[in-house]
Amino acid sequence: MDTRFNPTPIETAPPSLENACVILLGGGLADWVGMADWMALAGQVGRQRPVVIVPTGGPFVDTVREAEDMWRLQPGVVRRMTLLAMDSFALMLHGIHPEIATALNASEMRVNASAGRASVWLPSSLAAARPDLIEDWDATSDSLAAWLAVDVKAERLILVKAGACPCHGPGNPFASGGPDTTAMVRDGLLGPDFPAWRRRFQGAVWCVERERVEEVAAALERGNGLGCPLAATPWRSTDQGTGQGMT
Secondary structure: OOHHHOOOOOOOOOOOOOOOEEEEEOHHHOOOOOHHHHHHHHHHHOOOOOEEEEEOOOOHHHHHHHHHHHHOOOHHHHHHHHHHHHHHHHHHHHHHOOOOEEEOOHHHHHHHHHOOOOEEEOHHHHHHHOHHHHHOOOOOHHHHHHHHHHHOOOOEEEEEEOOOOHHHOOOOOOOOOOOEHHHHHHOOOOOOOHHHHHHHOOOEEEEEEHHHHHHHHHHHHHOOOOOEEOEOOOOOOOOOOOOOOOO
């Protein structure tokens, strides 16, 4: 049963999400058996602190792209369809690890955290809660993850990627301080809106390869840094305001 519809009763107020760990599971993990290890890690960490998984569209977004190409759909329609594809991936993750509860918003994330459960976010809720955000936004999953981390004042954001992160690649050109997110957008590794949300986020952002789940588990247990740190780039006059958060 989806625990979002049958929350565990609690006697105290749900905890804050300010020490939360937000984890984006990239689409390249959808058909990889090791994704179950990431779900198990999220469930384990979620017993001690708030954890929120942000899904990508996974294989479900391929249908959206095909429909967009065939029917020349309006961008706003495509964004909503993409969010629903992310919901489908989220439900698949919940099905793989039922102890991780679904959540429409921050309130439900707090309820799940109070019960010692990690959450997997259903991003389509933004279509009703924040239509202004969706209409003006290239809703890539990494940008949504960064927006959520800002909104709930999370402590850290972890982007789990199928390929190598930049500072782990050949030659390691970023060894002195980690890659900046604008360079990663240029290389097609991040969505165009991510750098602005990274600048607004006060916590740490890390990129990790999907095979490094054990290293991440050890780092989280020790409270250490992990993976490839993503630096924020300077503000530009074209950056937009964040608007209101979700509840």
